[in-house]
Amino acid sequence: MFSLQAWIRERVPVGPEQLRELTNEPVPNHLKKWWWCLGGTPAYLFVVQIVTGILLAFYYKPAPQTAYESVRYITEEASFGWFIRGLHKWAATLMVAAVVLHQMRVYFTGAYRKPRELNWLVGMCLLLLTLVVGFTGYSLVYEQLSYWGATVGANITDSVPVVGVYMKQLLLGGEVYNDNTLSRFFILHAAVLPVTMAALIALHVTLIRLQGVTEFHFKDEDPKKAKFFNFFPEHLLTELSIGLVLMILLSVLATVLPAEMGPKADPLTTPEVIKPEWFFYVAFRWLKLFTGTLAVLSMGLVVFLMYAWPFIDAQIRKWRPNSEASVWIGIAGALAIIALTVWEASVAH
Amino acid sequence: MLAGLGASYGTAAVYATRYLYPARPRAKAWMYVARVADIAPGGSLNYTTPGGEKVAIARQAQSGTVDDFVALSSTCPHLGCQVHWESQNERFFCPCHNGTFDKSGKGTGGPPGDAGQSLPRYPLKSEGGLLYIEVPTESLEVADASPPRDGHDPCLGPHLGDGARV
Ligand code: HEM
Ligand code: FES
Numbered sequence: 001m002f003s004l005q006a007w008i009r010e011r012v013p014v015g016p017e018q019l020r021e022l023t024n025e026p027v028p029n030h031l032k033k034w035w036w037c038l039g040g041t042p043a044y045l046f047v048v049q050i051v052t053g054i055l056l057a058f059y060y061k062p063a064p065q066t067a068y069e070s071v072r073y074i075t076e077e078a079s080f081g082w083f084i085r086g087l088h089k090w091a092a093t094l095m096v097a098a099v100v101l102h103q104m105r106v107y108f109t110g111a112y113r114k115p116r117e118l119n120w121l122v123g124m125c126l127l128l129l130t131l132v133v134g135f136t137g138y139s140l141v142y143e144q145l146s147y148w149g150a151t152v153g154a155n156i157t158d159s160v161p162v163v164g165v166y167m168k169q170l171l172l173g174g175e176v177y178n179d180n181t182l183s184r185f186f187i188l189h190a191a192v193l194p195v196t197m198a199a200l201i202a203l204h205v206t207l208i209r210l211q212g213v214t215e216f217h218f219k220d221e222d223p224k225k226a227k228f229f230n231f232f233p234e235h236l237l238t239e240l241s242i243g244l245v246l247m248i249l250l251s252v253l254a255t256v257l258p259a260e261m262g263p264k265a266d267p268l269t270t271p272e273v274i275k276p277e278w279f280f281y282v283a284f285r286w287l288k289l290f291t292g293t294l295a296v297l298s299m300g301l302v303v304f305l306m307y308a309w310p311f312i313d314a315q316i317r318k319w320r321p322n323s324e325a326s327v328w329i330g331i332a333g334a335l336a337i338i339a340l341t342v343w344e345a346s347v348a349h
Numbered sequence: 350m351l352a353g354l355g356a357s358y359g360t361a362a363v364y365a366t367r368y369l370y371p372a373r374p375r376a377k378a379w380m381y382v383a384r385v386a387d388i389a390p391g392g393s394l395n396y397t398t399p400g401g402e403k404v405a406i407a408r409q410a411q412s413g414t415v416d417d418f419v420a421l422s423s424t425c426p427h428l429g430c431q432v433h434w435e436s437q438n439e440r441f442f443c444p445c446h447n448g449t450f451d452k453s454g455k456g457t458g459g460p461p462g463d464a465g466q467s468l469p470r471y472p473l474k475s476e477g478g479l480l481y482i483e484v485p486t487e488s489l490e491v492a493d494a495s496p497p498r499d500g501h502d503p504c505l506g507p508h509l510g511d512g513a514r515v
Contacts (some may be wrong), residue, residue, distance in 0.1 A: 064489050148430055152445060155428040166370070175375045176429070177489065267489050268401050270430040272444050288446040291464035292427055349447050 038102040039208075040239045042130070043201060044246060045095040046194075049133075052088040053190060060140065062186035064179060067142035068264045075261060086254025092134050094250070096279045099130050107330050110313075111213075117310035119207040122200055124307050129197050131279065136189035138277060142182065147265030149276055150185065151177055156287075159296040177267065273348050281344035282337050376487050382406060382473075382480040385413065396420070400488025404471060405434075406480075415475040420482055421454045426466035441468065 009015065059078055061070040074081035103123060106112055112120035139150040154177070158168040173180030263271070276284050287295045305312070316325050382396055383406075393407035403423060410417040423432050423441070430445035440457065441450040448459035454468035461467075472483040 148445065152428040152430065159428075169371050170366075170369055173369070174371045176485075178375075178487070179489065180371075268403075268431060269433075270444050274430075274444050284446075287428070288460065291460050293464075295460070349444070 038098060038105050040242060041098040041246065042095050042102060042126075043205075044239070044243050045091045045098060046197065046201065048091040048246075048250065049088060049095065050194060052084050052091065053194070055084045056088055057190055060186075062140065062183045064142060064182055064265070067140060067182055068261075071141050072261055075259065082258050083251075083254055085259045086257075087250050088137075089259040090250050090253040090257075092137060093277075093279075094246070096130055096134055099127050103127060104330075104334065107309075108327065110326065112310045112313075114310075114314065116207070116211055117314075119204060119211070120310050121307060122204045122207065124303075126197060126200050126204065128303070129193055129200070133189060133193045133197070134277060134279065136185045136193065139185045140182070140189060141262070142265045143262035144265055144271050145262055145274065145276065147177065147267060148270055148274055150181065152287075155292075156296055159292045160300075161293070161297075275344070278341065278345070281341040285340045285344040375485050377483055378486045379474065379481045379483050382482050385417075385475050385478050385480050388418075388480070390417065396482060398484040398488075399486050400484075402484075402488075404482065404484070406473070406482070415473050415480070418473050418480065419453070420471040420473050422469040422471055424469060425461060426456070426469055427459070427461040427464075432468065 056074060059070055059074050059081070061067060071085070074085050076082070106120070106123065135149065135153060139146045139153075150172075154168050154172050157171060158164045160167065169175065171184065172178065173184050275281070283299060286299060289295070290298065313326050316323050380399070383394060388394060388406075388408045390408050390411040393405055396404045396406050398404060404420050406418060406420045408417050409419060424430075425432050425443040425445065425448050427443065427446060427448050430443050432441040432443045432448070432450065434440075435442045438449075439452065441454070443449070443459065443461070446460050448461040449457045450461070450468050451457050454470070456462040456464070456466045456468075474481050474483075
């Protein structure tokens with residue numbers, strides 16, 4: 001008798017046993033607590049962005065003459081367009097927040113230490129890419145903020161000595177914002193950056209699988225109890241419940257605080273009060289405090305130090321094995337970021 | 350083999366980068382502004398470029414040459430936002446990072462002030478007693494939301510104004 005199962009097995013030689021083997025990464029017990037699972041949250045939101053982004057791209061028209069009107073159409077006329085756009089916008093915000101929280105968890109638990117330095121580097125790339133996707137995303141709407149944000153962003157690359165002027169022209173497709181600019185931002189936002197991110201997420205997860213999640217032991221744990229539980233189905237269930245909570249949260253946010261249309265871009269007038277999205281407040285305040293090149297180079301230095309941190313930390317610990325420096329530096333860094341963000345949020349200029 | 354791969358793919362990569370890089374610089378042209386004699390020393394006029402940018406052209410001396418004139422751009426030298434004239438404070442203000450400039454366009458505060466940057470100037474020339482300005486001729490379509498243009502056609506002649514109002 002024709003057996004579908006046998007037919008498939010002959011062509012795809014993987015059985016339930018191997019599948020079990022493949023997915024049954026033993027997961028340390030502390031991952032039963034949700035705050036250890038923050039890494040899964042951006043991954044989930046990434047999928048939400050791909051799906052909602054593809055839906056938006058059905059109506060979006062990336063040219064200065066059409067972009068604003070097409071987003072208005074999505075928001076006001078296309079059935080449930082407001083919902084899809086709201087999901088995309090809120091998932092972007094939550095994604096930045098989730099990546100930052102995940103990174104803080106990794107940092108403060110020292111999970112970047114040997115042998116996981118390389119995965120910290122991959123994670124840093126993902127953080128920067130998330131910020132850049134967010135930036136190129138809100139440039140697409142062709143609101144005032146989109147236009148002036150893109151102009152300022154391009155001129156920031158221009159402040160980089162030597163190569164900056166070429167980078168700016170590559171980004172804008174001209175010396176200033178022009179007819180070619182929006183389609184570049186769109187291709188970056190909807191193709192180049194997401195594909196790069198997908199590849200890096202795959203690498204990130206592969207490295208986690210190869211090295212295992214860092215194990216932690218708590219004093220209140222029963223030493224006789226098993227230290228691990230199964231990825232499938234237990235951990236998957238945790239992740240799925242996080243997915244459910246996130247979808248409810250996103251739907252509520254998209255409905256209660258829907259994405260709106262700001263004033264249309266006007267290349268001749270910068271509005272009197274202009275602010276980027278909240279996750280760029282730090283950089284925006286920094287740019288007001290120092291001259292152009294100094295601000296850009298110092299931000300570059302901070303990013304470089306963040307990349308190099310696992311290696312710097314290893315040197316510190318070689319020299320002083322019980323040093324708590326990483327914790328203090330982390331707290332100082334987090335407070336500085338919060339302070340600059342709150343400062344920028346609380347004043348008009 | 351390796352050299353062949355390097356050469357063929359390398360050439361393709363160079364071509365691809367060049368393809369993405371703008372093919373030509375932004376188009377510019379010399380446009381007629383006014384008769385030199387029509388602008389008295391100390392006076393100024395507002396000129397509107399084909400793209401709609403307003404340029405304050407001021408005459409600061411009376412030698413009769415083009416060096417008497419300055420044409421200030423309203424594009425901030427810091428990161429490219431548009432400055433506007435604040436008459437109550439007698440300064441140009443850039444809302445992006447609080448840059449300020451005095452009437453002559455010299456940076457006085459904020460990041461451009463600290464870096465000693467001034468508002469850029471458009472090139473001017475005079476020929477046969479006529480004043481010309483070099484401005485970009487390509488621009489994005491101006492949004493409907495912008496304040497109505499003052500209705501003057503740059504080819505027909507300027508409006509004579511009084512202050513450095515941009
Ligand atoms: C990977 C993570 C992504 C992030 C963080 C992200 C973020 C954003 C943000 C912040 C906006 C502006 C939202 C607004 O103000 O309405 C936006 C707009 C947009 N995005 Fe994405 N996006 C991502 C992926 C994608 C993908 C994969 C596509 C398409 C295949 C896409 C297509 C679009 C389109 C067409 C718009 C303009 C329409 C609109 O603003 O509603 N996005 N994105
Ligand atoms: S762009 Fe004018 S102060 Fe930054």
